[in-house]
Amino acid sequence: MTDTPTPARLRVVLLFGGRSSEHSISCATAGGVLAALDRTKYDVVPVGITADGAFTLQPDDAAHFALDATRLPVVDDNGTRVRWPESAATREMMVVSASGEVSSLGEIDVVFPILHGPYGEDGSVQGLLELVGLPYVGAGILGSAVGMDKHFSKTVLQQAGIDVAPWITVRAHEWASRRAVIEEHVEELGWPVFVKPARAGSSVGVSKASSLADLAKAMEKALAEDNKVLVEAAVVGRELEVAVLGGRDGGAPRVSVAGEIVLSGGGFYDFESKYLGAPGADLECPASLTDAELAEFQGLAARAFEAIGGAGLARVDVFLTDDGFVVNELNTMPGFTPISMFPACWLASGLSYPALLDELIALGVAEQR
Ligand SMILES: Nc1ncnc2c1ncn2[C@@H]1O[C@H](COP(=O)(O)OP(=O)(O)O)[C@@H](O)[C@H]1O
Ligand SMILES: [Mg+2]
Structure with a gap:
């Protein structure tokens, strides 16, 4: 050393x-x-x-x-x-x-x-x-902070004209003091809903709720991770992701081909299926999309990356619904584990894992953000 x-x-x-x-x-x-x-x-x-x-x-x-x-x-x-x-x-x-x-x-x-x-x-x-x-x-202070906080990232994406799932943000004190009002708002979103900590990741603290009783349990779980929680309308669609690399020398962000999370058994992409190889979620890369769908997704991902102030890298996660793409979230430091989507998407786009690391380091050295 x-x-x-x-x-x-x-x-x-x-x-x-x-x-x-x-x-x-x-x-x-x-x-x-x-x-x-x-x-x-x-x-x-x-x-x-x-x-x-x-x-x-x-x-x-x-x-x-x-x-x-x-x-x-x-x-x-x-x-x-x-x-x-x-x-x-x-x-x-x-x-x-x-x-x-x-x-x-x-x-x-x-x-x-x-x-x-x-x-x-x-x-x-x-x-x-x-x-x-x-x-x-990777991303700087602001891009990282916006990307981390689902409330702020969704607000910024919405402002940029990008579709996100309807949601409400609930603080711990509101849940404690105004629970009936919040429950009414949740009913308006329609069941089921996804309940998630504003600032966590890897599906930690995320659950799906189909009733008020589920909601209470889901809120408890999410509030254990963060005092700010999102309750979001469930989106029906395919779950797709692309990997973004910052542009070189002031150029536009580069976007990989898409990967798909193929869920089976009625579950969602939870911690066990993400990292422990539990059955119920398979990663498919490249995802089967028409050229037009892929081009639209890539353009959307580049816009979302710039909207949140991304730099270096990010993974952009969406749902493809009957009405088009809905952005779920951006991860400014996505996982690189052997079964992770970010390197898999770049591999399918012709960039090997070591070459991807070279690229990320070169972007970091150049300090362009
Ligand atoms: N609004 C939603 N509709 C449908 N599925 C959802 C929704 N929100 C989250 N999910 C499911 O839960 C998983 C984890 O939620 P996500 O918001 O991506 O949190 P994390 O930051 O922990 O990855 C998603 O990959 C998806 O399978
Ligand atoms: Mg996610």
């Missing part, structure tokens, strides 16, 4: 784990990225954030962070502490070992934050990196 870097190689901090409920997903993504980064091009500094928020130096070992149904990977607190640059005038990072010795991690070229959810995908880490003056991959 403290070897003199070969000048041609970029020194990349891979930042993963974190304080959100998606800690393990981020670790699994880190495993995938560690395995694929080309070491002739990059010196990799794996920085794991523990669930408590400690920045630790982790082993450069992809297998350590593999995800399977029996074990969710985590960042263990090994006692090391990573220190960010002392000022924006230097890019040198340091590490304090468990026994207190301080050593250099070298001059950092770019940080690749593969963090999902709060304290990672929401602008907070982006703010930290702006403060210390390190270039980083």
Whole structure:
């Protein structure tokens, strides 16, 4: 780690784990990225954030962070502490070992934050990196914050003329004090509804409710994740996603072919089917769409990406209904696990996983947002 870097190689901090409920997903993504980064091009500094928020130096070992149904990977607190640059005038990072010795991690070229959810995908880490003056991959503070918050992203998309599912936003205090009024509004949306925390992800805290009794349970579950909850009309349609990469040199965003989540058994795309290979959801890429449908979807995705202030990358998730596309959400730091849609969409578009990482890092180094 403290070897003199070969000048041609970029020194990349891979930042993963974190304080959100998606800690393990981020670790699994880190495993995938560690395995694929080309070491002739990059010196990799794996920085794991523990669930408590400690920045630790982790082993450069992809297998350590593999995800399977029996074990969710985590960042263990090994006692090391990573220190960010002392000022924006230097890019040198340091590490304090468990026994207190301080050593250099070298001059950092770019940080690749593969963090999902709060304290990672929401602008907070982006703010930290702006403060210390390190270039980083992905959306900036505002784009990350808007993308993270379903209430604000839907508001911004709607304002940009993009269709989203009708919804109401409910704060914890409103649910506590004005429940009957909220129930009336929900009845107006029509059953079933989807209830989701405004700022979570990976389907954590998301449930489908078909009655007032279901709604009460669903609200409890969602409010456990966030004090702001969306209740949304259920959309009937195919669930499709595209992957977006920011434009090079000021150019337009680039959009992949579409992937489809094919649900069976009446369920939705929940945590188990997303990451643990539970039956009920299959990813199909490329999705079967006409050329005109794909072109419309790609144009819509680019507009949505720009509307929320996206940069670097995002996955745009939609429903294709009888009346056209309805945007469900954007993820400014989508999963890269071995069964994730984002890399699969790019692979189907002719960009391999390592080439995709090269592209993301190049965009981060160029700091165009
Ligand atoms: N309005 C809706 N209509 C139909 N299905 C929905 C709706 N909202 C969410 N879902 C289902 O729930 C899943 C998770 O919801 P989503 O809003 O994408 O939350 P997350 O940010 O956790 O991924 C979606 O992938 C979809 O299968
Ligand atoms: Mg989703």
